[in-house]
Amino acid sequence: MKKGSKLIQEHLFEQLRGGIYTPGDKLPSVEVFFSTYAVGRSTIREAFSMLKAMGWLKRATMKFLSPCCT
Numbered sequence: 001m002k003k004g005s006k007l008i009q010e011h012l013f014e015q016l017r018g019g020i021y022t023p024g025d026k027l028p029s030v031e032v033f034f035s036t037y038a039v040g041r042s043t044i045r046e047a048f049s050m051l052k053a054m055g056w057l058k059r060a061t062m063k064f065l066s067p068c069c070t
Contacts, residue, residue, distance in 0.1 A: 005046035
């Protein structure tokens, strides 16, 4: 069975690939994601970290993440 962060990472990855979030968009806050997925903040942050390591997300400012141009 996959970890929650891996499942969320895969779901967000599909949304990024599908164009739901495009480069320059401001992603919803961690609070929105953790209430949507009913998991803790650390699980969402871990999923975000995986997507950043893959080059799919970048920190646009200190306040929000944005999809990259990949």
